[in-house]
Amino acid sequence: DTEVTQTPKHLVMGMTNKKSLKCEQHMGHRAMYWYKQKAKKPPELMFVYSYEKLSINESVPSRFSPECPNSSLLNLHLHALQPEDSALYLCASSQTFNEKLFFGSGTQLSVL
Amino acid sequence: DAKTTQPPSMDCAEGRAANLPCNHSTISGNEYVYWYRQIHSQGPQYIIHGLKNNETNEMASLIITEDRKSSTLILPHATLRDTAVYYCIVRHIYNQGGKLIFGQGTELSVKP
Numbered sequence: 001d002t003e004v005t006q007t008p009k010h011l012v013m014g015m016t017n018k019k020s021l022k023c024e025q026h027m028g029h030r031a032m033y034w035y036k037q038k039a040k041k042p043p044e045l046m047f048v049y050s051y052e053k054l055s056i057n058e059s060v061p062s063r064f065s066p067e068c069p070n071s072s073l074l075n076l077h078l079h080a081l082q083p084e085d086s087a088l089y090l091c092a093s094s095q096t097f098n099e100k101l102f103f104g105s106g107t108q109l110s111v112l
Numbered sequence: 113d114a115k116t117t118q119p120p121s122m123d124c125a126e127g128r129a130a131n132l133p134c135n136h137s138t139i140s141g142n143e144y145v146y147w148y149r150q151i152h153s154q155g156p157q158y159i160i161h162g163l164k165n166n167e168t169n170e171m172a173s174l175i176i177t178e179d180r181k182s183s184t185l186i187l188p189h190a191t192l193r194d195t196a197v198y199y200c201i202v203r204h205i206y207n208q209g210g211k212l213i214f215g216q217g218t219e220l221s222v223k224p
Contacts, residue, residue: 004155033212042199042214043156056211090155098205100146101212103155 002027006091006104014112015081021107023074023091031097032074034066035090037106043090049074050097081111116200121219124194130187132218134200137181142205145176146212147185149196156199156214159185163205190222 004025013019023032031050035043048056049068063085065077074091088108092101117135124130136145146161160167160174162183167174173186187194199217 042197042217043150045211045213048211092155100158100161101148101156103157105153105155 002102004091004093004102004104006089006107008107009105010108010110012110012112013078013081015083017081018077018079020078021076021089021091021109023076023093023104024072025093025102026072027093027095027102028071029093029095029102030071031094031099032068033092033094033101034074034076035092035103037088037090039087047076048097055097078109081109083111085109086111116202116215118198118200118215118218120216121221123221123223124187124190126192126222126224127189130190130194130220130222132185132187132198132200132220133182134185135182136200136202139180139202140204141180143202144205145174145183146201146203147172147174148199148201148214149194150199150217151193151196159198161203190220192222192224194220195222196220 007022033048034046037043045058046060047066052068063080067075088106090106092103094101144161147159148156150156159171162174176183197217197219199214
């Protein structure tokens, strides 16, 4: 199993909603990542977890709250988002943070 | 990590070799060159990486110049499925906590 699975694939939410994005991998990887990608732009790093601990937060607004409940699972909790937060949210994992990354197909988020 | 420069777009005829250049003139001796690609509506996919020597795998070849200031990714027989954005990324050998930072990339169009 070399897959990173992200759910849901599409999400539409209002600015007052609370929602969560989920990412799962069963490759035994100990590093997991969240990226944000706007249309026609490269992915931008948001968060890195290493051994279930947050190791990098790229100055992401607090309306995005990551969580790593175990080594296979990564969540991104969303609250009070703005329309400009509409983007493709990509999850990735790697054996450790020195290894190549495996990406999921992303969640396409629209904030109305 | 050193900055990379890539042409914004390239075309290639199906069945011909696609040669994608990347400049990384400020690369240090402790930095790898990585290549990823992103096919439309998918997450990025790892292709290959190298430090000093040329590398080849089932997907592509990576040629790094002797001074390491530039590299070329070669897809030997491009197919329509190779149409994608290709990212050249320089990454420290000890990776400084897990960052993989994408530049603007090259949009490769393989045409029949």
